[in-house]
Amino acid sequence: KVRGFFAGDDGEVFRQAAELSFQVNVSLLDKPLEKVVVYLDPEEYRSTWLGNKAIYRTRMALSDGGELIILAPGVKDFGEDAGIDALIRRYGYAGREEILSLTERQKDLKENLCAAAHLIHGSSDGRFRVTYAPGGLSRQEVEAAGFSYADLGAMMKLYNPDTLKNGWNSLPSGEEVFYISNPALGLWARRISFSGVMSRRTPT
Numbered sequence: 001k002v003r004g005f006f007a008g009d010d011g012e013v014f015r016q017a018a019e020l021s022f023q024v025n026v027s028l029l030d031k032p033l034e035k036v037v038v039y040l041d042p043e044e045y046r047s048t049w050l051g052n053k054a055i056y057r058t059r060m061a062l063s064d065g066g067e068l069i070i071l072a073p074g075v076k077d078f079g080e081d082a083g084i085d086a087l088i089r090r091y092g093y094a095g096r097e098e099i100l101s102l103t104e105r106q107k108d109l110k111e112n113l114c115a116a117a118h119l120i121h122g123s124s125d126g127r128f129r130v131t132y133a134p135g136g137l138s139r140q141e142v143e144a145a146g147f148s149y150a151d152l153g154a155m156m157k158l159y160n161p162d163t164l165k166n167g168w169n170s171l172p173s174g175e176e177v178f179y180i181s182n183p184a185l186g187l188w189a190r191r192i193s194f195s196g197v198m199s200r201r202t203p204t
Helices: 011-025 082-091 096-105 113-121 139-144 152-158
Strands: 026-029 033-039 062-072 129-134 167-170 176-180 187-190
Touching (some): 011 026, 082 113, 096 113
Antiparallel strands (some): 167 176
């Protein structure tokens, strides 16, 4: 759905477009999320290179010490090509400071800065736990990359995408989770993070 069209060669055009994008794409929450469950459609997501949208689109909403569970039935690789895949497997999602240090010391990372950047924004930096439940990666592969591992079948029973709705869900067990059916559809953050930054005018 087209929400707006902006054309021009000055900063004001960009500002207006960014403000509309903020209004329609960013979900602001009044409290941090303790547990988030994200589903990755197997037709769209076959690697962590794409699937880690689940991490960087929710990091501003997750609480310190919270957990992000990624249901990833189609994920069987780390990178979209063999070279990137090898780098991810070699260094893992080790966090910003470690990857910056490795990039200074390791020639293969220094020569592939897009891989280094991906390893940084695909990490929780130790602030929250990322649990991957992939359809085509082993526990050993997932844990070597720096994530926790969960069995996909067990997780799909606990957090059934067919019964969960986007947003808050109270499960029969009494557990409360925040569910996202596709991380590409927006960005989630705590409202306080944007206090006073942008206006909240209604899109026209």
